[in-house]
């Protein structure tokens with residue numbers, strides 16, 4: 598989500614490289630006449646290889662692991678936690694005794710005050726600050742975590758594949774979170790793990806909505822610009838949200854056996870109610886996602902998202918041309934953990950949405966998915982910063 602700090606951004610030569618990166622990132626520019634065109638990633642690789650030897654990247658506090666045979670009954674998640682603001686939410690989340698916690702993006706705001714340097718000084722400093730956060734350390738000693746990023750901890754507000762320093766940002770992320778060898782072995786940070794025994798298997802699918810993503814179509818500037826965000830849906834078929842590799846990985850993951858699947862997207866999926874970042878900005882890609890989800894090996898399904906500095910429970914039933922089954926998709930959005938901009942009353946009024954079945958909860962919050970394996974039902978819940986319940990919806994699967 599576009600944050601309020603744009604004015605503090607200083608343009609430097611490196612930022613201009615980032616801005617010019619559409620051509621560079623995909624290798625359309627020939628930097629040395631007669632040579633094979635290099636992508637920005639390729640050009641920067643020797644620099645980063647050297648840098649990695651010279652500096653020590655921050656590493657998160659040790660995290661308890663979660664055995665794969667564990668039957669999950671409560672998965673907590675949250676997003677949008679500024680590293681320099683109050684870290685009170687960790688204790689509230691731990692108090693719900695979740696089996697695990699999904700930290701689903703804008704896990705820090707390392708893009709703020711960035712001066713455009715290729716070493717991503719402010720991003721590294723934000724992670725270093727997290728490594729020194731006792732509340733997070735305490736939480737990680739008790740609750741297993743899985744993570745993905747959104748734009749602010751990717752390092753570039755509303756950024757995607759055209760962020761020229763994305764490879765270095767990935768190295769910083771994977772080093773900090775201690776990513777698996779599988780995640781380290783490929784571009785991007787997407788990941789999937791299945792927990793529990795047959796009949797009670799939960800597959801957690803964590804998407805990377807940043808590394809491969811094409812630029813969204815921005816609304817041209819006008820003084821009357823609508824207040825609900827800068828992006829318009831684009832039907833440009835060359836644009837991608839997940840990128841080819843991640844798309845084919847996802848279809849393989851969805852073919853694996855599972856009883857319930859939790860699919861995490863940092864940005865919102867089903868809503869059409871705003872023009873901030875969401876899957877609505879690339880409708881062709883969203884239709885593809887719905888088709889792929891509907892074609893999954895039979896299982897329950899819930900989508901989780903964050904990013905908005907507000908949360909709510911959403912439901913959408915895409916047309917039968919898209920899903921054949923006419924099934925209803927459920928999405929639980931939770932944001933923010935410590936970075937609230939507005940009140941529920943104001944936001945609910947400002948953003949009417951037929952797909953949202955709750956208020957747009959704008960005070961600090963986190964979410965849980967609770968699974969009742971006997972009743973074959975999951976319950977989506979949002980909790981406030983005193984641990985009080987703010988929203989709840991049960992779904993049979």
Ligand SMILES: [Fe+2]
Nearest residue numbers: 598747748904
């Ligand atoms: Fe975001």
